[in-house]
Amino acid sequence: MSFTPLSALVGGALIGSSASLLLVLDGRVAGISGIVGGLLQPKRGEIAWRSAFLVGLLLGALGLALLYPAAVHGVSPVPLALVVLAGVLVGFGTRLGSGCTSGHGVCGISRGSKRSIVATMTFMATGVATTFVVQHLLFRGAP
């Protein structure tokens, strides 16, 4: 993959702006796994903003599909059976660990939360180790 620091930085700043809007105005954390998880165990006062956020996310995604289709047509470099396993692990792991890349990696770290810093170091480490095993030992870079 080519090195794209500028678009990464601009995209990151947009993500940070989104999280800031949600925190400053609504007092909420922009953690995607938490937002989805909260809808799966609905409580009073927790449904409207979560649904609205996800509707916005999907509208943005549809906008990307129209204007910048490459953003929604990336290809996962593993077979579909492994995609299922990955989905199960990500779903369970983010609920057990109370967050993902957004909730821990962006919002928690920005707040200086010790839990989020430890969580982010942990999922980065297992992510790197897993990628090594899958890409270099299992498929040798060519699934």
Added chain:
Amino acid sequence: MRSFVALVAGLLFALGLGISGMSDPAKVISFLDVTGAWDPSLAFVMGGAIGVHFFAARWAARRQKPVLDSKFHLPKGATVDAKLLIGAALFGIGWGIAGYCPGPALVAVAGFDRAPLTFVGAMVASMAAFHLGKAALTKQT
């Protein structure tokens, strides 16, 4: 009004994920593949996001409440426990397998390709199973 803010935030979040390259699982894998053809771009996503959000978080820490609500809804726990470590470790393994984390996978759904649809289906089912299992366990004890 709060929901409208959340909608706008969701929209911005999706654009950020798309523009940054986070919604391309191959890009994510090449970021995590430090021993291969490593592409460090996505470190800049986190840098850009934290660089902006850090200031909002500092503002929030000095306030009693956000602009549109009577209190902040922030996680209260402060201790690093086994649940946090095991959960984060499992999440990282899943992330490293396919290159999808929750936000980017939801964005990629808009392309209607098989992989992100499958991933999101498995992820949401797994989250639902987690909550059902947890509810059943708390009922027992």
